[in-house]
Amino acid sequence: MLDFQAYMYFNQEEAKTIEAIASRFIPSEENSPGAREAGAVIFIDRSLSGFYSHLQTFYRKGLALFEQFCEKKFGKQFAELSVEQQDEVLHDIDQLRAKMEPSVANIDEENLLLVQFFSVVYEHTIEGTFGDPIYGGNRDGVGWKMIGFPGAQWRYSPEQMQLGYDSKQIEIKSLADIQKLGASALKKEVLK
Amino acid sequence: MTKHYDAIVVGLGASGGIIATELARAGLKVVGLEKGAFYKEQDFLTKFDEIRYYCRSAMVPHMRTDPITWRSNNKKEAVVLPWASNKLGLGDPFQTPPSIGTGGGTRSWGAASFRFRESDFKMRSLIVERFSESALQDDTTVVDWPVSYEDLEPYYDKVEWELGVAGKPGNINGEVQEGGNPFESPRKRDYPMPPLPRAGADKLFTEAARKLGYHPFATPTGIATIDYKGRSACTNCGFCHGYHCHVGAKLSTHELVSAANKETDNLEIRQYVRVFKVNRDSSGHVHGVSYFDSEGNVVEVTADIVILSCYALENARLLLASGINESGHVGKHLSIHNYGWFTGIMPEITNPFMGSLQSGSVLDDLTSELIPDNEEGVLWGSPINTWTGDMQPIETVHSLPPHVPKWGKGLKDWLSENYRKLFKMYSQHSTLPSEQFYVDLDPKVKDPFGQPALRITHDWTEYDRKTVEYFMKIKRQLAREMGMKDWWEDSPTPNYHVTVHDTGTHRMGWDPAASVVNPYGEVHECKGLFAVGGGQFPTLPSYNPTETIMALAYLTSDHILGRSAVGKVEKMEVI
Numbered sequence: 233m234l235d236f237q238a239y240m241y242f243n244q245e246e247a248k249t250i251e252a253i254a255s256r257f258i259p260s261e262e263n264s265p266g267a268r269e270a271g272a273v274i275f276i277d278r279s280l281s282g283f284y285s286h287l288q289t290f291y292r293k294g295l296a297l298f299e300q301f302c303e304k305k306f307g308k309q310f311a312e313l314s315v316e317q318q319d320e321v322l323h324d325i326d327q328l329r330a331k332m333e334p335s336v337a338n339i340d341e342e343n344l345l346l347v348q349f350f351s352v353v354y355e356h357t358i359e360g361t362f363g364d365p366i367y368g369g370n371r372d373g374v375g376w377k378m379i380g381f382p383g384a385q386w387r388y389s390p391e392q393m394q395l396g397y398d399s400k401q402i403e404i405k406s407l408a409d410i411q412k413l414g415a416s417a418l419k420k421e422v423l424k
Numbered sequence: 425m426t427k428h429y430d431a432i433v434v435g436l437g438a439s440g441g442i443i444a445t446e447l448a449r450a451g452l453k454v455v456g457l458e459k460g461a462f463y464k465e466q467d468f469l470t471k472f473d474e475i476r477y478y479c480r481s482a483m484v485p486h487m488r489t490d491p492i493t494w495r496s497n498n499k500k501e502a503v504v505l506p507w508a509s510n511k512l513g514l515g516d517p518f519q520t521p522p523s524i525g526t527g528g529g530t531r532s533w534g535a536a537s538f539r540f541r542e543s544d545f546k547m548r549s550l551i552v553e554r555f556s557e558s559a560l561q562d563d564t565t566v567v568d569w570p571v572s573y574e575d576l577e578p579y580y581d582k583v584e585w586e587l588g589v590a591g592k593p594g595n596i597n598g599e600v601q602e603g604g605n606p607f608e609s610p611r612k613r614d615y616p617m618p619p620l621p622r623a624g625a626d627k628l629f630t631e632a633a634r635k636l637g638y639h640p641f642a643t644p645t646g647i648a649t650i651d652y653k654g655r656s657a658c659t660n661c662g663f664c665h666g667y668h669c670h671v672g673a674k675l676s677t678h679e680l681v682s683a684a685n686k687e688t689d690n691l692e693i694r695q696y697v698r699v700f701k702v703n704r705d706s707s708g709h710v711h712g713v714s715y716f717d718s719e720g721n722v723v724e725v726t727a728d729i730v731i732l733s734c735y736a737l738e739n740a741r742l743l744l745a746s747g748i749n750e751s752g753h754v755g756k757h758l759s760i761h762n763y764g765w766f767t768g769i770m771p772e773i774t775n776p777f778m779g780s781l782q783s784g785s786v787l788d789d790l791t792s793e794l795i796p797d798n799e800e801g802v803l804w805g806s807p808i809n810t811w812t813g814d815m816q817p818i819e820t821v822h823s824l825p826p827h828v829p830k831w832g833k834g835l836k837d838w839l840s841e842n843y844r845k846l847f848k849m850y851s852q853h854s855t856l857p858s859e860q861f862y863v864d865l866d867p868k869v870k871d872p873f874g875q876p877a878l879r880i881t882h883d884w885t886e887y888d889r890k891t892v893e894y895f896m897k898i899k900r901q902l903a904r905e906m907g908m909k910d911w912w913e914d915s916p917t918p919n920y921h922v923t924v925h926d927t928g929t930h931r932m933g934w935d936p937a938a939s940v941v942n943p944y945g946e947v948h949e950c951k952g953l954f955a956v957g958g959g960q961f962p963t964l965p966s967y968n969p970t971e972t973i974m975a976l977a978y979l980t981s982d983h984i985l986g987r988s989a990v991g992k993v994e995k996m997e998v999i
Contacts (some may be wrong), residue, residue: 257831266836283480319832326830354831362817363475378836379843381777381817384472386670387659388778393813395624396772399844407472410670414469 237274240281241288246295247273252311254357256318258375265374267361275360275369276353287352294349301325301346325350365406373404384410429455429727431984432713434699434742437528438970439956439977440733441677445684446981448691455692455725456681457715459485459734460524462695463531463678468668474816477667483523483532492521492737493866494921496883502866505880505922521922522735526693527678529735529924530970534665534781534814535646535674537589538807538967539580539975542609543793545569547963550793551803559803561887563859565757567962570933570943571979573609579975581612587675587974588652590617591644605641607788617649621660623783623812625774625847630785632905640785643809646675646970647780655679660779664814697723700875702730702746702953710952716873729952729984731945733977736959737863737922740929741878743940743947743955744865750949753940755864757857757928758882759964762918764806764892766849766899767823768911769842776846779813786810790898791966800890804854806966808898811848820846825912849902851895854964855888857928884917892916925969927958944983945976956980 239247251273260266280288302310305324306317313321329347360369362376364384370376376383382402392402430452433444440456448454460483461467476482493502523532543550548566551559560566583589593614594604619642630640647669648655658673672679684691696718703724705711712726732739740755748754787808788794795805820843824830828838855861866879893916903911933939936948945956958969960976981987 258836259833261833261836264836322831358818358821359475359479362821363479364473367475376817379817379839381843384663385661387661388775390621390660393621393624393660393775393778393783395627395774397624397775398773399775399778407470410472411469 239277242277247277248311249295249299249309250276250353252318253322253353254360256315256322257354257357258361264378267357269371270361270369270374271371272357272360272369275363275367276356278368279356290352294345294352297342297346298349322350366408373406376404386410386413429453429725431729431731432457432725432727433731433733434713435459435528435732435734435738436526436677436681436693437733437735438530438677438973440731441527441530441681442974442977443731443733443956443981444691445680446978447984448684448688450985451690453690455694457697457699457713458524458526458693458695459698460695462526462693468670471668471670472661472663474818478816478819483525483666484521485524489872490521491869491871491877492880492922493869493877494880494882497860498881502879504869522737522924526681527676530676531668531678532666533970536782536968537644537646537971539609540573540965540967540972541792542573544965545572547804555803561858565857565859569962576972576975577612579978580971582978583971583974585616587646588617588648588655589615589644589646589675589971590619590649591615592619592642594641603641605788606639607791607794615644617652619643620645620647620649620658620780620783623774623779625770625812626784626810628770628906629810629902632902633787635905636901638787638789640787643782643784643786645780645782648673658780662777662779662814663816664780698873699742700745700873702732702742702748704950708950710950720873729954731954731956733956736926736929736957737878739955739957739959740863741865743930745876748947748950751937751940753931753938755929756862757931758861758863758880758926759855759857759928759961760882760921760923761852761854761925761964762884762888762892763850763914764853764895764916765914766896766903766911768847768903768908770845770847771907771909773844774812774847775844776813776815781811781814784810784812798894800894801887802891802894804966806851806853806895808895809850809852811850815846817843825910849899852925852966852968853888853891853895854966857963863929880921882921889916925958925964927961927964927969930955930959931962932960933962943979945980954980
């Protein structure tokens with residue numbers, strides 16, 4: 233029943249575009265997963281259905297404008313472009329961003345909206361790659377594996393804190409593991 | 425009939441948590457009015473979460489409910505501060521307003537727990553004596569403190585032993601202690617706990633510092649390093665500043681109020697209430713406060729004593745919104761820290777996500793009056809602090825060096841290669857209070873309850889820039905000596921104007937014409953009303969302010985309860 237990646241807010245096409253953008257921000261390589269494998273798009277979709285629900289319209293308007301930009305430049309939707317072309321699109325908008333002091337007072341102006349859309353998707357891609365897996369992104373801790381962060385650890389020993397210690401030896405934990413430990417561990421640590 | 429209290433405490437943070445507890449334990453009937461949650465232990469098990477606590481600022485109010493505006497000078501119109509002006513919620517989460525909820529900032533703090541130096545209480549006299557009156561700008565409002573280090577020493581001692589601070593002493597009764605800070609002002613006894621376990625990078629820093637002739641010492645912290653008075657030892661989990669402690673190792677006043685609430689019948693805590701006005705009777709004596717409850721209803725509470733302890737900014741806002749500013753000094757003398765961030769990559773793995781950010785060392789060789797004579801005109805020095813742990817991934821991406829690609833394979837490669845090798849240094853350069861920089865009520869922007877927003881008027885000066893630069897040179901020396909491969913520095917005139925070390929806005933003094941509160945925190949013009957916390961500071965030294973804020977809170981408590989040894993003021997009439 234749940235073997236199909238369904239979305240709470242995005243339609244399938246929007247999700248495809250967001251995933252493609254995220255995948256250029258943190259690209260996948262052979263033996264080296266990126267934002268796509270992390271499921272950043274799932275993180276974003278769930279966030280838009282929850283904490284960031286006030287950004288739903290912003291995302292929808294931004295996506296439309298973004299696709300328009302791609303159509304104008306290459307005559308295709310973003311997801312249909314080659315990765316080189318995709319990078320070129322993102323690079324153009326990034327340049328626009330660098331030129332524009334993002335004062336953000338008025339989000340209706342087209343260039344500003346495009347730049348903001350870029351910044352927001354970027355920010356949310358980072359969150360969806362390096363945030364805790366309970367939010368739907370950073371699947372199997374792939375973002376944390378990439379950089380050597382062991383996640384939500386109840387403790388580190390003074391030995392592990394030694395200079396040069398290889399943190400990749402530590403089994404990655406999520407907030408789910410902490411809450412599983414839950415009350416019993418809390419009692420042991422705090423109420424002993 | 426509604427209940428009348430002996431005391432109302434507005435905000436249960438560093439100072440309010442202590443005062444509420446002390447008064448309740450002494451038998452006064454106290455009500456604590458808290459804008460945030462009255463936490464439960466179970467709440468802290470959700471804390472290993474960078475999305476919730478850092479990206480989404482779970483412990484601080486949001487700008488849509490608690491707007492703060494900023495302008496660089498009084499000719500400009502203020503705008504809602506940068507993190508908030510971004511209506512998409514993508515500002516810089518580090519520049520946050522103060523935490524709410526029981527414990528306030530003491531839940532989210534990094535827990536650096538310094539005493540100020542003897543000299544810090546006499547900044548003006550010492551600067552004038554050494555550099556002459558003309559060294560200070562015309563618009564300066566630098567003054568000496570009305571209390572001395574000796575006055576506060578017993579209270580520092582109380583914070584360290586009663587609440588539990590870990591560290592290595594440097595000077596006990598005038599005798600310099602091996603391995604501690606040789607420049608420390610004399611203390612009466614040791615710390616009750618040894619310092620935190622050393623971070624990986626600490627050895628490299630201390631060796632380099634010693635080679636350059638400096639005297640590094642372990643950062644004193646309000647973090648239990650052994651099981652102490654019911655608190656568990658720190659587990660070095662690395663989710664520390666900006667996060668709750670999951671084992672209760674961090675010194676927090678939440679534990680105090682929570683215990684006082686449970687163990688006495690004297691401390692009632694009302695959560696999710698927003699005080700908006702201090703009420704006075706016809707004689708000018710404080711009468712109570714009005715607040716909005718979580719449904720937006722106006723509720724009035726009466727008491728003989730009211731303590732405003734909701735941070736320097738909100739304290740000033742409440743005083744002004746209540747029309748209490750006869751002296752004209754409310755909101756003036758805003759003093760904040762400029763951190764001079766310096767981040768670099770070490771040749772070896774340092775695992776900067778393990779342990780407290782304060783698991784490293786500090787140099788006091790150039791702090792306060794120890795600043796050498798210099799051509800840059802730096803009048804007051806700063807410690808050089810290290811940040812060795814507690815660096816989570818998303819926060820790291822937010823502070824990338826300018827030459828690293830923001831996205832793409834370049835970003836991925838850089839993070840994979842360098843995240844585990846990061847190391848930070850910083851200082852805490854205090855701005856000098858001046859007539860130019862202050863807070864007041866914004867004439868236009870209001871919160872959703874119709875109350876005026878706080879407006880900050882502040883900019884970094886040429887003096888600030890030179891001071892930060894002077895210390896950057898020393899950080900570069902240290903970095904080279906440590907074998908750092910690459911480093912990057914924050915701007916000496918950064919874009920933040922709120923620092924969580926904001927002070928001075930209701931300065932204390934004995935003269936009602938030149939200050940807002942007396943050294944006990946009582947507002948000169950309103951009997952029974954206290955405004956306490958960093959807002960009391962006449963000047964801001966270069967150390968973290970919290971231990972001094974807590975020491976002053978004990979002084980205020982003693983004064984209210986008639987136990988104070990400082991000054992000549994007798995026990996208060998109301999008790």
